[in-house]
Every structure is written in C-alpha cells, then in structure tokens.
Amino acid sequence: MAGDMNTQNSIDGLFDDSLKAAQQPAWPDKAALDKAVSELKSLPPLVFAGECDNLKARIAEAADGKAFWLQGGDCAETFAAATADSIRNRIKTILQMAAVLQYGASLPVIKVGRMAGQFAKPRSNDFEKRGDVSLPAYRGDAVNDLEFTESARTPDPARLVRVYNTSSATLNLVRAFTQGGFADLRLVHEWNKGFVKDSKIGTRYEAMANEIGRALDFMRSAGINPEEFKTVDFYSSHEALILEYEKALTRIDSRTGLPYDVSAHFVWIGERTRQIDGAHMDFAKKIKNPIGVKIGPKTTPEDALSLIKELNPENEPGRLTFITRMGAGNIRNILPAIVEAVTKSGSKVLWVCDPMHGNTYEAPSGYKTRKFDDVLEEVKGFFEVHQKLGTHPGGIHIELTGDDVTECVGGGEEISHDDLATRYETACDPRLNHTQSLELAFLVAEMLRDRK
Numbered sequence: 087m088a089g090d091m092n093t094q095n096s097i098d099g100l101f102d103d104s105l106k107a108a109q110q111p112a113w114p115d116k117a118a119l120d121k122a123v124s125e126l127k128s129l130p131p132l133v134f135a136g137e138c139d140n141l142k143a144r145i146a147e148a149a150d151g152k153a154f155w156l157q158g159g160d161c162a163e164t165f166a167a168a169t170a171d172s173i174r175n176r177i178k179t180i181l182q183m184a185a186v187l188q189y190g191a192s193l194p195v196i197k198v199g200r201m202a203g204q205f206a207k208p209r210s211n212d213f214e215k216r217g218d219v220s221l222p223a224y225r226g227d228a229v230n231d232l233e234f235t236e237s238a239r240t241p242d243p244a245r246l247v248r249v250y251n252t253s254s255a256t257l258n259l260v261r262a263f264t265q266g267g268f269a270d271l272r273l274v275h276e277w278n279k280g281f282v283k284d285s286k287i288g289t290r291y292e293a294m295a296n297e298i299g300r301a302l303d304f305m306r307s308a309g310i311n312p313e314e315f316k317t318v319d320f321y322s323s324h325e326a327l328i329l330e331y332e333k334a335l336t337r338i339d340s341r342t343g344l345p346y347d348v349s350a351h352f353v354w355i356g357e358r359t360r361q362i363d364g365a366h367m368d369f370a371k372k373i374k375n376p377i378g379v380k381i382g383p384k385t386t387p388e389d390a391l392s393l394i395k396e397l398n399p400e401n402e403p404g405r406l407t408f409i410t411r412m413g414a415g416n417i418r419n420i421l422p423a424i425v426e427a428v429t430k431s432g433s434k435v436l437w438v439c440d441p442m443h444g445n446t447y448e449a450p451s452g453y454k455t456r457k458f459d460d461v462l463e464e465v466k467g468f469f470e471v472h473q474k475l476g477t478h479p480g481g482i483h484i485e486l487t488g489d490d491v492t493e494c495v496g497g498g499e500e501i502s503h504d505d506l507a508t509r510y511e512t513a514c515d516p517r518l519n520h521t522q523s524l525e526l527a528f529l530v531a532e533m534l535r536d537r538k
C-alpha cells in the first residue's frame with residue numbers, strides 16, 4: 087500500500103462551504119477552530135485509500151449476497167474509554183459475533199467497528215435543561231464533555247485533535263490485535279476469555295468454538311493451514327458529522343488523484359443530516375470512500391432514489407450502503423416499498439439493518455433503553471422483507487460493548503428496568519452488552535442459514 091501513503095492536502099475548493107450543515111456545534115472561538123483544523127490538515131492519514139477500496143470491493147460482494155456485514159461498537163466513543171481493556175473487549179465481541187455468523191451461515195463476514203472515530207453525536211435539542219439550568223447539549227467527546235457544567239459543555243475545537251489522536255491509538259491496537267495473531271481463528275476460544283463463562287450463551291459459544299477447533303485440526307492433519315485463518319481485515323467506521331474534522335482529513339490519493347476521507351474506511355451520514363441539498367450530502371458525494379446513509383421510518387421510496395442519484399449515479403459496486411432503522415413495528419410496512427423501488431431502478435446498494443435506533447424508549451426510571459426482543463424483532467422483519475422480495479439481507483449495525491453493562495433490557499440474563507441502574511455507562515444510547523451481543527449473533531446466524 088506504499089503508493090497511497092503520499093496523500094496530499096490539495097482539496098481546496100472541493101466542497102461547497104456555502105451549504106447548510108445541520109447539527110454542527112456553535113464553536114465559540116473561531117481562531118481556536120482554525121488552529122485545530124490547520125493542525126489536523128498537517129497530520130498523516132489514519133487509513134489508506136487502498137484499504138477503503140478493498141472494503142468497497144467486499145461491500146460489493148455483500149450486496150450480491152456473497153458476504154455479510156457486521157458493524158458494531160459504541161453509540162458514542164469517549165476518550166476515557168479508549169483503554170486497552172475496553173478496546174480489546176469490543177474487538178473480541180465483534181470477532182466472536184463474526185465467528186458465530188460465519189460458522190452458522192457459511193458466509194464470509196465483513197467486520198467493521200463503530201470505532202476509532204465515533205466521537206460526535208447529533209442531538210434533538212441544542213440545549214439540555216436540568217431544573218433551572220440550561221446548558222449546551224453533549225455532542226460527543228469531539229465537541230464537549232458529558233459533565234453538566236458550563237465549562238464542560240462549552241464546545242472546544244482542541245477536542246478535534248484529541249479525536250484524531252485517540253482514533254490513531256485505537257486503530258493501532260485494532261491493527262495489532264487483528265494482524266498480530268490474536269484474530270487467528272485457532273484462538274476462537276481465547277476471545278471468550280475474561281467474559282462471564284456460566285451464561286447459557288457462553289456455553290453455547292464454547293461448544294461452537296470446539297467444533298471450529300476440530301474442523302481446523304482436521305484440515306491441518308490433511309496438510310491445509312491457510313494464511314487466511316491467521317489474520318482478519320477489520321475496518322473502522324463512524325458517522326461523518328463534524329464537517330470541519332472530516333474535511334480536514336480529506337486528502338487526495340496519490341494513486342488515483344481522487345479525494346478520500348482518511349479518518350475511517352467507511353463513514354455514514356445520519357438520519358438527521360442527510361438533507362439532499364445539505365452540506366453533509368455534498369461532502370459524502372465528493373469523497374470516494376464507501377459510504378452509508380441511515381434511513382428511518384419517514385423515508386419514502388422517492389427519497390431513497392434521490393439519495394442514490396446524488397451519491398451513486400454511476401451505480402459503482404460497493405459504493406453505497408443503506409442502513410435502515412425503522413423500528414420493530416414499522417419495518418415490515420415501510421421497508422418493502424423502498425427496497426422494491428431501488429431494485430426496480432437497477433441500482434445496487436448494500437442493505438444493512440440497524441435494529442437499535444428505531445427502538446429506543448425511556449424506562450420509568452428515566453434511563454434511555456431498548457428491549458432485546460424489539461431489536462431481534464426488527465432484524466427478523468428485515469430478513470422477512472428481503473426474503474419476500476428476493477433481495478439480500480446484507481448485514482447488521484449494532485450498538486454494543488464488550489463489557490457487562492446493563493443498558494438494554496431482556497436477553498438471556500433477563501435484565502429488567504430495575505436492573506438498568508446497576509451498570510449504566512453509555513455516554514449516549516444504550517448498548518447491547520457482551521452476552522446480549524453474542525446471543526443476537528446466534529439468532530441472526532440462524533436467520534442467515536435458513537434464508538433461501
């Protein structure tokens with residue numbers, strides 16, 4: 087990949103800065119923002135354009151039904167949680183889920199972290215009120231701090247440089263874990279170490295790991311020990327929200343002369359920033375990375391076609407992923423017309439199900455939560471719709487953590503509303519914990535295996 091190390095900064099004039107950008111922080115200090123942006127522009131790329139192209143090729147395979155996309159990680163990463171343990175637990179959880187899906191469905195799994203850059207959040211209100219005090223809403227560690235004080239909540243552009251540094255450190259660990267031997271399929275047992283063993287799901291995982299181990303031993307006894315089992319490709323992704331950051335990290339790839347956002351392999355535009363004439367759409371249109379767009383229950387088939395027209399007019403394979411987040415009660419009614427219109431247009435997209443964001447509610451105690459059963463029900467509906475239409479249910483997009491948090495209710499551990507207070511740690515939306523994530527993977531593997 088040496089050829090694309092020389093990414094340059096000459097993207098001046100590429101983006102239309104006059105367009106309206108939704109969900110941007112009100113940075114109080116313009117000079118400080120300029121300083122952060124100019125520093126970011128001088129820093130090396132976090133990912134290489136060639137890697138983005140590799141991912142695009144794999145997405146094209148998934149869109150054709152020949153692979154499955156697994157994307158997972160925090161709703162909002164924080165600087166404080168970028169520790170070796172936390173990062174390793176998230177990677178292990180994703181590797182375990184991928185093994186379950188791959189073994190269950192005999193389909194290659196594309197592993198993508200909502201990681202190493204997922205530090206900014208769109209918010210429904212610019213301000214948060216507690217009692218008589220109103221302060222700017224928390225917009226992710228990229229912008230301000232969760233603590234409810236005036237100084238913590240004031241947007242600070244120096245944080246953007248910290249996002250870069252924390253992403254860089256996280257990616258360094260991701261690359262070490264996935265290329266340095268830890269992701270070797272023969273370590274499928276190791277990935278379960280340190281997690282609660284006595285859960286039903288842990289036992290089920292161990293049983294599957296034994297079967298994989300036996301299959302690998304059998305192959306080795308026959309003289310087959312392929313390199314492919316020793317490392318995995320693991321890609322980074324986040325919502326491209328703070329445009330100053332994403333633009334500062336957009337570089338011209340020296341191989342092709344084309345602009346890539348080198349802050350992550352894959353970026354997506356959120357449900358709240360995908361206005362067709364807005365600045366986020368202009369940004370996504372001009373970068374060559376594979377990109378995603380979240381589409382919610384208000385999306386019409388015409389909206390989906392307009393997004394395609396803007397973002398992938400040439401129908402380039404692997405370029406565009408629609409991440410649907412309809413809600414368990416809506417998906418069977420709303421998704422079919424959208425999928426039908428897209429199929430009819432001849433455009434190829436990867437269909438990914440985000441069963442999290444349409445199923446959030448407030449528990450009586452005030453905690454934001456999601457029911458495991460609603461999450462599962464939305465994925466089931468997603469598979470049913472695609473089954474009926476003869477299209478491929480291409481993947482899932484999950485908010486998860488490797489830790490034993492109590493943020494989503496239900497699952498085998500039967501976490502209740504009363505349990506939420508025990509270990510509720512998310513900086514934003516509730517995540518599936520390690521056990522719930524594995525459980526979901528086993529259930530989705532069955533759906534994948536049973537599809538016709």
Ligand code: PEP
Nearest residue numbers: 161356357358380411443
């Ligand atoms: C998210 O993915 O955390 C998010 C804010 O999603 P959406 O844009 O679908 O609401």
Ligand code: MN
Nearest residue numbers: 161485514515
């Ligand atoms: Mn979220």
